[in-house]
Amino acid sequence: MPAASGQLVVFAVASFLALAFALLMVVQRSPVRSVLSLVVTFFALSVLAILLSAPFLAALQIFVYAGAILVLFLFVIMLLNLKEEAADEDDRPVQRTLGLLAALALGGLLAGATLRAPAPGGVPSPRLIPAPDEIPALGRLLFSDYLLAFEALSLLLLVAAVGALLLSKRKFE
Amino acid sequence: MTGTLPGVAPMAVPPGAFLVVATLLFAIGLAGALLKRNALSIFLSIELMLNAVNLLFLTYARMRGDLAGQMIVFFVIAVAAAEAAVGLAIFVALFRVRRTVDVDKIALLKW
Amino acid sequence: MNRLWLIPILPLAGFVVNGLVALVASSSRAEKELGADHPLAPLPYSQRLFHGVVGVGSVGLAAVLSFAALVPYVLTSLKSPEGIAPVVQHVYTWMAAGDYSVDVAFRLDALSALMLSFVTFVGTLIHVYSVGYMQKDEGYGRYFAYLNLFMFAMLMLVLADNLPLLFVGWEGVGLCSYLLIGYSYDQDFAAAAGKKAFIANRVGDFGMVLGIFGVFALFGTADFSFVDLARRQVLAGGAPLGVYAVCVLLFLGACGKSAQIPLYVWLPDAMAGPTPVSALIHAATMVTAGVYLVARCSALFVLAPDALTLVAWIGAGTAIFAATIGLAQNDIKKVLAYSTVSQLGYMFLACGVGAFSAGIFHVFTHAFFKACLFLGSGSVILSLHHEQDMRKMGGLAARIPQTFRTMLAATLAIAGIFPLAGFFSKDAILGATAASNHWALYAVGLFTAGLTAFYMFRLVSMTFFGKARGHAAEAHESPATMTIPLIILAALSVVAGFVGIPAALGGSDRIGRFLEASVAHPEIHEMSRTLEVFLMLLSLGVAVTGLVWAWRWYGKAGGPEEAVSPQAHAFYEKTGALGRLVANKWNVDEGIEALVLSPFRKIGTFLWRGIDALFIDGIANASAFLVELAGDLLRFFTTGHVRNYALAFTLGVAVFLVYVWVR
Numbered sequence: 001m002p003a004a005s006g007q008l009v010v011f012a013v014a015s016f017l018a019l020a021f022a023l024l025m026v027v028q029r030s031p032v033r034s035v036l037s038l039v040v041t042f043f044a045l046s047v048l049a050i051l052l053s054a055p056f057l058a059a060l061q062i063f064v065y066a067g068a069i070l071v072l073f074l075f076v077i078m079l080l081n082l083k084e085e086a087a088d089e090d091d092r093p094v095q096r097t098l099g100l101l102a103a104l105a106l107g108g109l110l111a112g113a114t115l116r117a118p119a120p121g122g123v124p125s126p127r128l129i130p131a132p133d134e135i136p137a138l139g140r141l142l143f144s145d146y147l148l149a150f151e152a153l154s155l156l157l158l159v160a161a162v163g164a165l166l167l168s169k170r171k172f173e
Numbered sequence: 174m175t176g177t178l179p180g181v182a183p184m185a186v187p188p189g190a191f192l193v194v195a196t197l198l199f200a201i202g203l204a205g206a207l208l209k210r211n212a213l214s215i216f217l218s219i220e221l222m223l224n225a226v227n228l229l230f231l232t233y234a235r236m237r238g239d240l241a242g243q244m245i246v247f248f249v250i251a252v253a254a255a256e257a258a259v260g261l262a263i264f265v266a267l268f269r270v271r272r273t274v275d276v277d278k279i280a281l282l283k284w
Numbered sequence: 285m286n287r288l289w290l291i292p293i294l295p296l297a298g299f300v301v302n303g304l305v306a307l308v309a310s311s312s313r314a315e316k317e318l319g320a321d322h323p324l325a326p327l328p329y330s331q332r333l334f335h336g337v338v339g340v341g342s343v344g345l346a347a348v349l350s351f352a353a354l355v356p357y358v359l360t361s362l363k364s365p366e367g368i369a370p371v372v373q374h375v376y377t378w379m380a381a382g383d384y385s386v387d388v389a390f391r392l393d394a395l396s397a398l399m400l401s402f403v404t405f406v407g408t409l410i411h412v413y414s415v416g417y418m419q420k421d422e423g424y425g426r427y428f429a430y431l432n433l434f435m436f437a438m439l440m441l442v443l444a445d446n447l448p449l450l451f452v453g454w455e456g457v458g459l460c461s462y463l464l465i466g467y468s469y470d471q472d473f474a475a476a477a478g479k480k481a482f483i484a485n486r487v488g489d490f491g492m493v494l495g496i497f498g499v500f501a502l503f504g505t506a507d508f509s510f511v512d513l514a515r516r517q518v519l520a521g522g523a524p525l526g527v528y529a530v531c532v533l534l535f536l537g538a539c540g541k542s543a544q545i546p547l548y549v550w551l552p553d554a555m556a557g558p559t560p561v562s563a564l565i566h567a568a569t570m571v572t573a574g575v576y577l578v579a580r581c582s583a584l585f586v587l588a589p590d591a592l593t594l595v596a597w598i599g600a601g602t603a604i605f606a607a608t609i610g611l612a613q614n615d616i617k618k619v620l621a622y623s624t625v626s627q628l629g630y631m632f633l634a635c636g637v638g639a640f641s642a643g644i645f646h647v648f649t650h651a652f653f654k655a656c657l658f659l660g661s662g663s664v665i666l667s668l669h670h671e672q673d674m675r676k677m678g679g680l681a682a683r684i685p686q687t688f689r690t691m692l693a694a695t696l697a698i699a700g701i702f703p704l705a706g707f708f709s710k711d712a713i714l715g716a717t718a719a720s721n722h723w724a725l726y727a728v729g730l731f732t733a734g735l736t737a738f739y740m741f742r743l744v745s746m747t748f749f750g751k752a753r754g755h756a757a758e759a760h761e762s763p764a765t766m767t768i769p770l771i772i773l774a775a776l777s778v779v780a781g782f783v784g785i786p787a788a789l790g791g792s793d794r795i796g797r798f799l800e801a802s803v804a805h806p807e808i809h810e811m812s813r814t815l816e817v818f819l820m821l822l823s824l825g826v827a828v829t830g831l832v833w834a835w836r837w838y839g840k841a842g843g844p845e846e847a848v849s850p851q852a853h854a855f856y857e858k859t860g861a862l863g864r865l866v867a868n869k870w871n872v873d874e875g876i877e878a879l880v881l882s883p884f885r886k887i888g889t890f891l892w893r894g895i896d897a898l899f900i901d902g903i904a905n906a907s908a909f910l911v912e913l914a915g916d917l918l919r920f921f922t923t924g925h926v927r928n929y930a931l932a933f934t935l936g937v938a939v940f941l942v943y944v945w946v947r
Contacts, residue, residue: 007185015194022198022221026205031213038217041198045224048194051186052231054243057250061227064250069220069257076261077213080268095927099207102934107200109941114192114229141244153251160255167262207930215926280924 011051018044031077035070042066056135184235191232198225212264212274216257223253288353288373288390288443291346291400295435298342302335302432306425326420339428340411343435347404354397361394362798370396372445379448383504391445391508394799398644399442399576402651406568407435409769413659414560416765417666427467427558434460438569442576447496447506450577454492454541457570458485464565465557477553484550488540495533502526508580527584531591534581535598542574542628544602549873551625555617559662562617567624567658568651575631575647582640596636596717600728603629605870607735611742612856612867615672616661619743623698624654626732630713633729639716641799645784646713648795649705652780653697656773660691663766664747667759674746676754683759686767688748690774695744697777699737700827702820708781711820712796715786718819719811733823737830745838746849786816 018041025037042065049058142150202225205218227246234242268274309331326332357371370393379386392400411431418427437456444450459482466478499506502524538544543551554566565571578585578595585592603626610622627650634643665672667684681688697704700711710733717726761767784795837851856863865871921932 011186011190015190018194019197019201022201025217025221026201026208031211031217034214034217038221041221042224045228048191048228049231052191052235054231054234054246057227057231057243057246060247060250061224064254065220065224069254072257072261073213073217076265080265080274082211082213082274095925095931096208099927099931099934100204102931102938103200103204103207106203106934106938106941107196109938109945110199111193111196113941113945114196115189137240138243138247141240142247145241146244146248149248153248156252156255160258164258164262167259167266203934207927207934210927276926282922282924 007051010047014044014047014051017041018048031082032074035073035077039066039070042070054134056138188232188236191228195225195228195232198222198228210275210277212267212276212279213261215276216260216264220253220257223249287349288371288392289375291349291353291390291404292436292439292443294342294346294349295432295439298338298432299429299436302338302425303429305331305334305338306423306429309425310423326422327424332415332419332424335425335428336415339432340408340415342432343404343411344408346435346439347408350400350404353392354400357392357397358798362794370394384500386446386448386506388449389445389507390443392443395576395579395644396442398648398795398799399572400439402648403438403442403569404435406651406655406773407438407564409772410560410564410568410655410659413563413662413766413769414558416763417560417662418558421558423467427464430460430463430467431561431564434464434565434570438573441573445507447499447508450580451492451496454537454573455489457565457573458482458489458541461485461554461565461570464561465554467557467561471556473553474556477550477556481550481554484547485540488537488547490536491533491540492537495530495537498526498530498533502530528588528591531581531585531588532594534577534584535591535595538574538577538632539598540574541577542571542632543625544574544598544629544632545605546872546876548602548606548625549876552618552621552869555615555621559617559658559665562621563655563658563662566621567654571624571628572631572647572651575628575635575643578632578635579640579644582635585635586638592636592638594636595632596722596725599629599632599634599636600725600732601629602626603633604728604732604735605629607732607739608866609869610739611735612863614674616664616674616677616743616747617658617672619674619739620654620657620661623657623736623740626736627654627698630710630729630732633725634713634716637717637720637722637725639713641796642709642712642716644799645795646709649697649709649777649780652773653694653704653706653777656690656694656770656777657698659766659770659773660687660694663687663762663770664691664759666762666766668755671754673754674743677747677752678750678754679748679752679757680759681748683752683757684761686761687770690767690770691748692744693774694777695740697781698740699831700733700823701831702824703781705777705779705781707824708784708786711823712784712786714823715811715816715819718815730823730826734826734830737827738834741831741834742838745834749839 021037021040021044025034025041028034028037042061046058046061046066049055049061199222202218202221205221206215209215209218227249230242230245230249234240234246264274267279271279273279309327327335370391373390373392375388375390377385378388411428414427414431418424421427434457437453437460439453441450441453441457444453462478462482465481466475468474469478496506540547551566551571555562557565585595606622606625606629610619610626613619613622627646631643631646631650634640634646663684664677664680664687667680667687668677671677693704697706700707714726714729714733717729784793786793837849856867859866921928
């Protein structure tokens with residue numbers, strides 16, 4: 001593991017990037033730019049995941065999220081040829097104000113709640129991290145304790161694929 | 174919230190920091206979901222919220238020394254993928270009918 | 285003697301049999317005859333025979349049993365100087381609750397024996413008369429069924445040993461009165477008259493029921509033995525207020541049943557029923573139930589002298605009031621109806637001055653001559669094909685002689701001509717009134733006697749004398765089933781008085797002494813014999829004057845082109861507005877309508893429109909309106925914009941978090 005101070009620096013940079021580009025994503029009017037901002041955010045999050053001793057998931061994040069999902073988003077945006085949001089078309093000022101307030105409020109509340117929450121208790125399980133053979137350990141968990149969920153997940157992916165196919169058809173024959 | 178459990182390697186970065194970042198990201202994502210008009214932008218914000226939650230889970234997994242948290246994240250990512258597929262398919266179909274993805278213009282189910 | 289219960293049961297059985305057969309037969313007849321306006325055909329002979337035999341037979345058999353029971357009783361009691369104890373037959377315990385119990389028990393004593401005798405006898409005669417009178421009517425079976433039911437109720441009333449059982453009979457006769465008055469239920473005025481009778485009775489029954497409750501409350505029992513308890517109680521410490529109240533309440537019930545002021549209004553309207561019904565129910569039996577009640581409870585009334593005074597004054601007032609109305613009526617049955625009301629007033633006058641046995645004596649004689657008069661009028665009506673207006677009669681004396689002779693006899697009896705029955709009974713009443721120094725009441729009674737003689741002879745003159753008006757020239761005498769009862773009743777009207785010849789004329793007042801055993805006989809001051817005879821002659825003179833006056837005015841009643849009686853007409857003109865008021869029955873019905881019925885209707889309408897429609901419906905409508913309003917307000921939340929929904933989620937989560945945090 002890198003040295004402690006190094007970790008702090010990496011953390012600071014990564015979290016800064018994540019927050020900044022997340023904000024950018026929300027503020028941007030063009031959907032393409034939003035997607036790209038989000039990509040950067042995801043990369044930063046990956047780094048944070050590595051810091052948290054979850055390298056496999058960090059890789060998964062990049063492969064699946066940044067690489068597949070957001071690319072899909074880009075495809076759709078291009079396909080639909082979506083334009084920028086026009087600023088002066090918004091006729092729901094109340095919604096905007098309230099929405100902002102609500103988000104801020106909830107954010108604050110959540111932050112406070114999280115910080116004040118008591119430390120997680122209990123006995124540490126034998127499945128400790130960081131483990132040198134993390135991936136095998138994950139694999140073993142997946143196919144033992146979480147087998148049902150795993151199978152359901154595969155079914156879910158199948159359903160999603162079929163559903164997406166059906167929804168995009170022009171005509172039903 | 175004072176740190177890792179006894180028996181788990183201590184963290185260099187205080188776990189609270191991670192939690193704050195995750196919460197902030199979640200709030201930003203929530204703001205985006207409420208404020209944007211473009212359906213895809215809203216969807217992107219929702220993805221951001223999901224990721225914030227992922228970060229949260231990873232942090233707690235590290236604090237407890239429990240791989241179950243990482244398992245959850247694994248599932249969340251998979252489900253998010255499925256959800257994105259179906260959601261975008263819906264948007265495509267919607268666009269075909271209404272020629273727009275502005276949610277303000279698709280308010281049909283009203284009184 | 286242990287078969288007393290059979291006496292009411294036989295007519296009840298007759299009712300059940302006749303009723304069922306009539307019901308079944310009429311429904312099968314209705315199926316055969318198609319169309320709603322088939323003519324109302326009389327029943328076939330066989331059916332009439334059946335109904336007649338069952339109807340007359342059940343009552344006749346009850347009459348035979350009655351006499352079998354009471355003749356030995358009467359003979360035995362006449363032998364011993366103070367009469368013998370009443371015979372009580374206990375059938376079964378009807379209600380028992382704690383200390384109170386009410387039994388089905390029948391009582392035969394002097395009073396009920398006397399009532400039983402004429403109720404069953406006159407009842408049988410009228411049933412026989414009805415066989416002839418109603419023979420062309422389609423509802424023959426129904427008629428006899430109801431008539432039998434009435435006899436059952438009346439006999440229950442007369443034989444009851446306690447007030448609740450008497451009340452059962454009381455209500456029963458009221459019901460049958462309603463059923464029989466409204467016998468022609470397809471005629472509006474008959475149905476309305478039935479309702480009026482029932483409702484007016486109900487007002488009286490309200491008092492009666494409260495009186496019975498009072499008796500229970502005061503004495504702990506409603507057997508007729510309570511009068512002994514009352515007497516003992518009062519001798520111990522004066523008459524409590526409760527006794528007065530009970531007497532007044534019971535008298536209110538009697539007013540309803542016996543048509544005294546102010547509850548008499550149903551009796552003239554009740555003439556809408558068939559004439560035999562009028563004879564039986566509204567002359568001889570049901571209307572005397574009130575007098576019977578007062579006589580039964582005479583010991584109680586004696587303990588409340590002010591209540592007795594009330595009874596006397598209402599009786600006398602009713603007597604003269606009804607007599608004045610009777611003067612101007614042109615319908616033959618209405619004259620007789622008002623005459624009945626007036627004579628009932630005499631009976632209550634007698635009770636009111638303490639001469640209860642004189643009142644019952646008058647009940648006894650009145651049953652005979654009034655029934656004879658009603659049945660006679662029925663004969664007249666039938667022979668003129670249902671004509672009831674006396675202005676369209678006349679000259680019938682030669683054409684229907686038997687009816688004429690019997691009615692004349694009964695008229696002389698009611699007018700109080702010596703030595704017919706009415707003379708003795710009316711004289712007993714007037715004598716007692718004078719003897720107890722109620723001279724004002726005596727004057728009223730005497731004047732009313734004159735009026736009675738006048739209007740009764742007016743009736744006879746307009747009907748039988750003078751020239752024949754209308755269809756009177758074609759009248760035929762009625763069949764034997766009708767004339768034979770008339771003859772029997774007329775004969776009784778002549779001789780029935782002889783059971784009560786007063787001491788002043790050398791008799792022994794047998795009936796008075798006989799009744800002493802069961803009715804109170806308070807001290808009546810002795811009158812000198814000379815005074816008594818003088819008063820008798822005075823009343824006789826007044827009666828004769830009335831008769832002669834009526835003869836002079838109506839005896840040579842005119843034909844159709846001229847007024848029936850020019851002198852009467854001139855007199856009527858002279859009395860002007862007062863005359864018109866009397867002719868219109870003193871506008872009593874209109875008065876009741878305005879003072880009682882109209883306000884009630886207005887209250888009812890107000891409660892309906894104001895409260896029910898506005899208020900209660902308003903509440904229901906308002907709640908519906910509020911729900912609608914809430915819905916209208918709430919639907920604004922369904923905007924259709926997902927952003928709003930998301931906002932709602934967020935706010936909800938925030939609130940929840942705050943809540944959890946705060947806790």
